[in-house]
Amino acid sequence: MKGTNLGEFEELVLLTIAALISDAYSVAICDELEKYTGRAAKLGVVHAVLNRLEEKGLVKSRMGEATNARGGKRKRYYEVTHTGKVALTRSKEVREALWRIIPGFNLEGTV
Amino acid sequence: MKTTTQKPPEPPRWARNLLRWYCRPDLLEDLEGDMNEYFERNLTTKGVRRARWIYILDALKFFRPYTIRKPKFLNLIIHWLMLGSYLKTSRRSLVRNKLFSFINIIGLAVSLSVGLLVIAFLTDLFSYDQFQEKRHRTYRVLTRNESADKSVMDLASTSLKAGFKIRETIPGVEDVTLIRRGFYSDAKVSDETIVPLEATWADPSFLKIFTFPLLKGNPSTALKEPYSLVITEKTARRLFGEAEAMGKTVRFDTLNYTVTGVLKNIPKLSHMRFEALISLSSMLGQKADSDGGLMDWNNIYQNYIYLTLPENANLSAIQAGLDRLCAAENALLDRQKINLSLQPMDTIVLGGRLSNEIGVNVPKTVVWVLIGLAFVVILSACFNYTNLSIARSMRRSREVGIRKIVGALRGHVLGQFLAESVIISVMALVFSFLLFLVLRTQFLSLAPQLADVVSLDLSPQLILYFLAMAVVVGLAAGFIPALFFARIQAVQVLKDASSLKVFRHVNLRRALIVIQYTFSLIFITATLIGYRQYRGFLSFDLGFTTENILNIRMQGNKPSLLKKELAEIPAVRQIATSSMITSLGSLYGTQMKYQDKAGKDSAMAWQNFVDENYIPLHRHQFVAGTNFKNRPLSGNETEVIVNEQVLKRFHLAKRNPAEAVGKQVILDNKPLTIVGVLKDFHYGTMDHKIEPTVLRYSADQPGGYLNVGIKSEDYPAALSSIEEAWRKIDKVHPLKAVFYDDQIEEAYKQFDVMVKVIGFITFLAICIASMGLFGMVVFTTETRLKEISIRKVLGASEGGLIFHLSKGFLVLLFIATLIALPVTYLFFDQYILTKFVYHQPIGLSELLMSVLVVMALAFLLIGSQTLKAARSNPAKVLKSE
Numbered sequence: 001m002k003g004t005n006l007g008e009f010e011e012l013v014l015l016t017i018a019a020l021i022s023d024a025y026s027v028a029i030c031d032e033l034e035k036y037t038g039r040a041a042k043l044g045v046v047h048a049v050l051n052r053l054e055e056k057g058l059v060k061s062r063m064g065e066a067t068n069a070r071g072g073k074r075k076r077y078y079e080v081t082h083t084g085k086v087a088l089t090r091s092k093e094v095r096e097a098l099w100r101i102i103p104g105f106n107l108e109g110t111v
Numbered sequence: 112m113k114t115t116t117q118k119p120p121e122p123p124r125w126a127r128n129l130l131r132w133y134c135r136p137d138l139l140e141d142l143e144g145d146m147n148e149y150f151e152r153n154l155t156t157k158g159v160r161r162a163r164w165i166y167i168l169d170a171l172k173f174f175r176p177y178t179i180r181k182p183k184f185l186n187l188i189i190h191w192l193m194l195g196s197y198l199k200t201s202r203r204s205l206v207r208n209k210l211f212s213f214i215n216i217i218g219l220a221v222s223l224s225v226g227l228l229v230i231a232f233l234t235d236l237f238s239y240d241q242f243q244e245k246r247h248r249t250y251r252v253l254t255r256n257e258s259a260d261k262s263v264m265d266l267a268s269t270s271l272k273a274g275f276k277i278r279e280t281i282p283g284v285e286d287v288t289l290i291r292r293g294f295y296s297d298a299k300v301s302d303e304t305i306v307p308l309e310a311t312w313a314d315p316s317f318l319k320i321f322t323f324p325l326l327k328g329n330p331s332t333a334l335k336e337p338y339s340l341v342i343t344e345k346t347a348r349r350l351f352g353e354a355e356a357m358g359k360t361v362r363f364d365t366l367n368y369t370v371t372g373v374l375k376n377i378p379k380l381s382h383m384r385f386e387a388l389i390s391l392s393s394m395l396g397q398k399a400d401s402d403g404g405l406m407d408w409n410n411i412y413q414n415y416i417y418l419t420l421p422e423n424a425n426l427s428a429i430q431a432g433l434d435r436l437c438a439a440e441n442a443l444l445d446r447q448k449i450n451l452s453l454q455p456m457d458t459i460v461l462g463g464r465l466s467n468e469i470g471v472n473v474p475k476t477v478v479w480v481l482i483g484l485a486f487v488v489i490l491s492a493c494f495n496y497t498n499l500s501i502a503r504s505m506r507r508s509r510e511v512g513i514r515k516i517v518g519a520l521r522g523h524v525l526g527q528f529l530a531e532s533v534i535i536s537v538m539a540l541v542f543s544f545l546l547f548l549v550l551r552t553q554f555l556s557l558a559p560q561l562a563d564v565v566s567l568d569l570s571p572q573l574i575l576y577f578l579a580m581a582v583v584v585g586l587a588a589g590f591i592p593a594l595f596f597a598r599i600q601a602v603q604v605l606k607d608a609s610s611l612k613v614f615r616h617v618n619l620r621r622a623l624i625v626i627q628y629t630f631s632l633i634f635i636t637a638t639l640i641g642y643r644q645y646r647g648f649l650s651f652d653l654g655f656t657t658e659n660i661l662n663i664r665m666q667g668n669k670p671s672l673l674k675k676e677l678a679e680i681p682a683v684r685q686i687a688t689s690s691m692i693t694s695l696g697s698l699y700g701t702q703m704k705y706q707d708k709a710g711k712d713s714a715m716a717w718q719n720f721v722d723e724n725y726i727p728l729h730r731h732q733f734v735a736g737t738n739f740k741n742r743p744l745s746g747n748e749t750e751v752i753v754n755e756q757v758l759k760r761f762h763l764a765k766r767n768p769a770e771a772v773g774k775q776v777i778l779d780n781k782p783l784t785i786v787g788v789l790k791d792f793h794y795g796t797m798d799h800k801i802e803p804t805v806l807r808y809s810a811d812q813p814g815g816y817l818n819v820g821i822k823s824e825d826y827p828a829a830l831s832s833i834e835e836a837w838r839k840i841d842k843v844h845p846l847k848a849v850f851y852d853d854q855i856e857e858a859y860k861q862f863d864v865m866v867k868v869i870g871f872i873t874f875l876a877i878c879i880a881s882m883g884l885f886g887m888v889v890f891t892t893e894t895r896l897k898e899i900s901i902r903k904v905l906g907a908s909e910g911g912l913i914f915h916l917s918k919g920f921l922v923l924l925f926i927a928t929l930i931a932l933p934v935t936y937l938f939f940d941q942y943i944l945t946k947f948v949y950h951q952p953i954g955l956s957e958l959l960m961s962v963l964v965v966m967a968l969a970f971l972l973i974g975s976q977t978l979k980a981a982r983s984n985p986a987k988v989l990k991s992e
Contacts, residue, residue: 026145043145044172051138051177063141069151073144 006058006091012037013049014088017059017078025064025075026050050078058084120159122150126170134173135180142173190526200510201531208506210889211499212535214882219539221875222485222492223584224546228554228567229485230576231547235565236473239380239460244322245419248285249456252277252416252433253465256409257448267415267459268467272408273436273451274416281432283424288316289391290415292469297843299362300350305843308346308363310387312394320419321383327357328372337393341372346386368393379566382459382470408440409447415469417456429453471564484872487630491876493588494623495883496532500592501620502890507596508604515601525597532589533582540581558864591619624887624920625927627880632931632965634873638866639957640939645862647951649855653694654792655729657851659684661833662692663817664847668840670811676836677819682829685820687724690809692816692851695858696796703803704777705761712761717794717802718778720809726752726789728820735768736787739808748808751776751783755791757803778805796858797949818851877965884920885972892916892980900985912981917973924969932958 006014016032017024026047033041053059064075080088127143134142146169153162205212240246252273254266274289291312298308318330318341325333326344333341340361347356347370359370368389377384395405420429433451441448454462460471461478511524519527555562663673670688677683691699703716723739734755741749753776757763764770768788775782794804809815821829830848837846849857856863892899899912907915936953944950 026141027148043149044169047142047145047173048175048177069148070144071147073140073147075144076141 006087009045010049010053010058011088011091013046014053014058014080014084018080018085018088022077022079024078029078053084054078056083057081058087119151120154120162122147122166123163126167130170130173133180134178138178142178146170189523193523193527194530197527197530198534200527201534204507204531205535208503211503211886214886215496215499215535216539216542218492218495218879218882219536219584219588220542220546222488222879223536223539223543223581224550225488225872225875226485226580226584227543227547227577228550229481230580231551231567231569231573232481232565233478234570234573234576235380235567236460236478239382239471240456241380242322242378243381243456245320246456248420248422248424249320250418250420250453251456251459252418253452253454254411255450255452256411257450258446265463265465266411266467267454267465267469268412269414269416269451270406270408270411270449271414272406272410272440274414275406276436276440277416277418277433280436281429283420283429283432285419285421286316286320287416287418288320289314290317290417290469291391291394291413292415293413294389296363298350300359304350306349307844308350308386310340310389311385312391313388314391317388320417323377324375326373326375330372333372334388334390335392336369336371337390338366338368339371339390339393340368341374341388342370343374343386344376347373366393382472384470409444409449411449412467418453426453473564484869488872488875488879489584491627491630491879491883493584494627495879495886496535496588497591498620498623498883499886499890500528500532500589501595502887504592504595505894508599511596511599512601512604515599516605521597524599525593528593528596529586529589532593533585536581536585536588537578540577544577557867558860561864620887621919621923624880624884624923625930627876627883628924628927628965628969629931629934631873631877631880632927632961633935634869634876635964636932636935636958636961637939638870638873639961640935640953641862641866641869643954643957644944644947644951645859645866648797648859648862649852651793651797651949654790655731657694657729657855659821660728660851661819661821661830661848662851662854663819663833663837665815665817666841666844666847667814670815670817672840673817673836676839677817677833680829680832680836682821682825682832683819684822685724685728687728687818687820688722688810688815689725689818690720690815692818692854693719693792693794694796695854698795701779703757703761703805705763705774706777707763707774714760714803716757716778717804718807719794719804720807720815722808722810725806725818726787728818731792732790734788734790736772736785738787740786742808742810744810748781749784750786750808751778752787752789752806753785754789754801754804756801757805758788760803776805778807783807793949798947800948819848877968881968881972884969885976888917888920888973888976891919892976896980896983896988899980900983900988903981903985904989909978909981913974913977916977916980920969920973924966928962928966932962 012033013029016029016036020028020032026043029050030041030043030046033039033046050059050061054061058081059078060081061076061078064077066072066074130143130146131139146166149169150162150166153165157165243249251267252269254269254273256264256266258264271289271291274287277284278287289312294308294310294312296308296310298306300306313334315331315334317334318325325341328341333339342350342356350356350361351359356370356373360367361370362368374388420426430453433453437448437450441450461473461475464474465472514524514527551567555565555567665673674686674688677686691697698717699719700715700717702713704711704713706712723742726733726738736752739750739752743749753771755768757776758766758768758771761776763776763785764774771785771788774785776785777783789806791801792804793801795802819833833848834846837848895916899916902912902915936958939953944953
């Protein structure tokens with residue numbers, strides 16, 4: 001699995017990080033995911049994925065400042081790396097290429 | 112919930128500590144933060160309880176490969192390198208504080224020795240039957256007998272018929288063996304050698320199921336033919352000496368048996384023991400006609416069935432088969448139900464109480480009581496260690512501070528102090544092992560039964576258990592002090608050692624002292640109450656006299672012969688015969704019927720066959736009527752003497768003794784006339800109520816006893832002349848004569864053993880608690896010496912000081928008393944003594960005595976030390992500052 005190939009959930013998390021720009025930390029990512037996908041994103045799952053993405057070099061992280069909230073514990077902010085951006089773009093291109101070769105795919109009328 | 116308090120609820124501390132413990136440091140901070148954030152969020156949406164619950168679940172769920180901290184081998188290496196240093200400092204501290212080291216080591220050694228004893232005892236019990244190769248798939252068939260009056264009896268024995276039926280009708284059983292006990296006879300090898308022998312009947316499968324290897328003979332045929340005899344090596348030596356036993360003939364009574372096999376001696380740790388085996392076929396052939404009841408379904412008292420099942424057998428299918436078998440057979444019985452079940456062989460020795468147990472059986476309660484006692488004593492010694500270590504912590508806090516500054520982590524300090532306590536505990540083990548060797552012989556000699564059940568021999572495995580125990584005890588004793596030391600803040604300690612909150616743990620220490628003394632008091636009170644009850648049993652008025660009566664077991668000889676011999680001995684005052692000795696626990700009952708105008712009635716009555724001298728000899732008191740008048744030589748009895756309970760039970764002659772004389776009752780289908788009514792007397796032991804009892808006439812009972820009244824002051828001389836007389840009539844069996852009083856003492860021997868064991872444990876518990884208290888008093892007075900001196904300078908009196916110093920301890924003892932006495936009283940009053948119908952009341956004297964003893968000892972300890980402190984010269988103490 002290791003490499004630039006992205007799993008579906010990994011891709012979602014990566015996109016969320018990109019979308020949250022400078023506010024991407026685990027709890028916010030969970031909330032955002034829940035908002036857009038409509039399914040419950042468990043901290044345990046997201047945390048593991050974030051860890052894996054960082055291992056793959058698709059994201060990098062830095063610690064924020066300590067505040068009074070969270071029992072005085074700092075947040076870890078994530079940011080998509082260049083490799084991450086390349087991987088996202090590539091997976092988008094693959095999809096678009098596939099979409100293009102489907103002739104006359106039309107959802108109108110069925111939904 | 113706690114939402115009303117000002118402080119917001121926090122996540123469970125232990126869950127957070129768990130997370131901190133296992134999580135990699137670089138992941139920990141934000142993960143903990145995340146969980147906190149969720150916790151706070153859940154708090155408002157889901158309530159405190161759910162939020163906590165989710166937090167705990169998360170803490171557990173995050174235990175994953177990528178979050179786990181890698182173990183630091185460096186830390187372990189440091190531990191190993193530092194071991195030398197730990198040893199050195201431990202040794203120094205031991206030597207520096209001789210009193211505390213003494214208290215710790217001796218306390219632990221004494222308590223450990225009890226622990227070792229219990230471990231050795233348990234190891235022996237659990238190694239029972241380990242030599243049986245098929246033990247995991249061998250089962251015994253148990254019987255539950257329900258009679259008409261709903262009384263239920265669980266038996267280890269069963270019927271022969273069940274064995275045959277199981278073999279024939281239940282599929283899936285590999286092997287079944289039938290065993291019957293009750294063969295006691297004299298083995299006649301030649302004219303000179305006649306040896307009494309106890310044998311067991313067994314069928315050929317016996318040697319297949321059990322691992323009793325044959326030294327000589329063929330295991331598959333040895334028990335096949337009628338009148339085959341298989342003997343153990345030991346029996347072979349008794350019968351034939353060094354000569355070859357195989358093929359020899361042995362005569363029992365009138366029948367010749369051939370030795371077809373010699374077994375290796377039976378291991379001591381076998382629940383089943385026997386001297387010889389006789390082929391079952393010999394009994395079936397011999398008794399088939401004379402005793403038709405042998406194969407009856409309800410002949411369940413002397414036979415045993417063991418069976419082996421194949422590996423992974425379906426037990427419930429077998430049980431269903433047994434149930435079917437019982438249902439079919441019970442249908443033919445009148446108002447009786449017999450049910451069979453299987454008992455795995457592993458559970459026989461430590462199984463529940465069953466009647467007719469074939470051999471060794473130790474009740475589980477005994478095991479638990481022993482474990483409990485050992486546990487309490489060891490715990491008490493651990494408390495001492497914990498208490499004294501924390502109390503002394505001020506002295507060693509500087510060492511810990513330096514260690515921490517040089518770079519020791521919490522784990523290192525923890526390791527150091529645990530290592531120290533384990534070292535002390537292993538040192539204690541050396542002493543305790545010596546103590547154990549002494550205790551072992553004492554313990555085994557407590558009761559002959561004990562030496563019969565266990566040997567307590569040392570084995571490498573046992574030594575390993577001992578070591579493991581010492582290490583565990585060391586860890587348990589040292590854990591709290593080690594934790595305490597590990598938490599010390601280096602800077603704070605080095606700046607000012609007295610800032611250490613030694614007294615922060617004062618409540619813990621107080622609690623430990625209270626627990627120690629509570630147990631000591633419970634033990635001592637239990638011992639005193641138990642002893643009083645035991646003495647009570649011995650001196651209890653049974654309703655007849657047992658003084659100076661010697662009971663001689665006839666062992667098959669004719670009483671009239673011995674009577675004639677004994678009559679010539681001047682020391683013999685009176686001779687009576689009886690079929691059994693009452694009041695020792697054995698019972699012999701029969702169905703008694705009574706018929707009058709109101710109707711028929713029948714009930715169980717206990718009985719004893721006696722002659723006309725029995726009643727005068729034992730000084731039974733007549734309420735009405737007289738002794739036996741008709742004295743037939745054999746069989747044709749016509750009279751019976753009853754006790755008052757009989758009248759009560761049958762409402763006989765309106766319970767008027769005088770009118771009851773002359774009435775007729777039916778016993779064993781014989782109509783007997785009541786000639787006398789005795790005052791109620793004890794037929795059973797103290798745990799039985801007095802029940803309807805009858806005395807029947809029989810002059811010559813070969814299986815019974817002679818009761819000989821002795822008038823001599825010179826008992827040894829009388830006994831030797833009686834023995835001489837015995838030898839004239841029986842040359843084979845040694846005389847078995849015991850004084851009635853001794854027999855009664857023997858019957859209550861278990862209580863004597865119990866009192867002794869608990870008494871010994873009490874002694875240890877009090878010693879350990881006293882040593883601990885002493886240590887605490889010494890420590891407190893030492894640390895408060897300056898305070899005392901200043902008080903003295905300011906004018907405090909000695910008495911006032913002593914009171915001031917000992918006040919705290921006395922309050923603790925008082926609390927312990929308040930807990931211990933009611934607990935013990937209720938335990939005995941509501942639980943133990945209710946099992947004995949006749950018992951002494953619990954006197955205030957026992958309760959007060961125990962408090963007095965413990966308090967006196969404690970006063971002495973506290974008083975001596977506080978007095979010393981109070982008498983010290985304040986000038987000297989204060990000068991040294």
